[in-house]
Amino acid sequence: MPPKQILTKDMILSAAIELTKASGFESVNARSLAQKLGCSTRPIYSCYSNMDDLKRDAYQLAVSKLVDTGANHINSEADYIAYNMLYIQFAKNEFNLFKLIYLSNQFESDEHDSLIEVHEVSKVIHERLAQIYLLSPSQSLNLFKKVWYFMHGMAVMLATNSIKLEDSEIERMFKELIHDVVEGERRRESAQGEH
Structure with missing residues (x-):
């Protein structure tokens, strides 16, 4: 059995940015991220306790890339x-x-x-x-x-x-x-x- 892939916050945020680029920020949710990352929602919630924190971090990442x-x-x-x-x-x-x-x-x-x-x-x-x-x-x-x-x-x-x-x-x-x-x-x- 192959080892489990460990998701990091960076991986999740990169997926959130990619989803935003393709479909808008409103498309970013636990299910869409899980689908993009090929996992269940559980690893996402092990990195982030709620979607608001995840979205805030994704927003900050987008701002930092721009400036x-x-x-x-x-x-x-x-x-x-x-x-x-x-x-x-x-x-x-x-x-x-x-x-x-x-x-x-x-x-x-x-x-x-x-x-x-x-x-x-x-x-x-x-x-x-x-x-x-x-x-x-x-x-x-x-x-x-x-x-x-x-x-x-x-x-x-x-x-x-x-x-x-x-x-x-x-x-x-x-x-x-x-x-x-x-x-x-x-x-x-x-x-x-x-x-």
């Missing part, structure tokens, strides 16, 4: 635009994960704000923006937030097929927005210096 994509490689405007395009592609190509993270109230918390303002990755990004565009910390944070809101709105519209745009058009819009915000920040700084 850890390339921020440390932003060294130029082209890198920053490429980083934003990754987010757009994520929304279009991984709609069910995008929906879980940004379009559901599955876990009401300050997670969305933490992704924008508090998370270490966002700090890295706006510090890089300060270096690239020679901006103060508050100016680079303003740039980061304005591009984030624009990018997120565009991602939602593209992912839900509300608009159709070619990647080249999206990149052009990012460049224009970044230029306009940087110039606006510099004008405000200059005007404040004159008073």
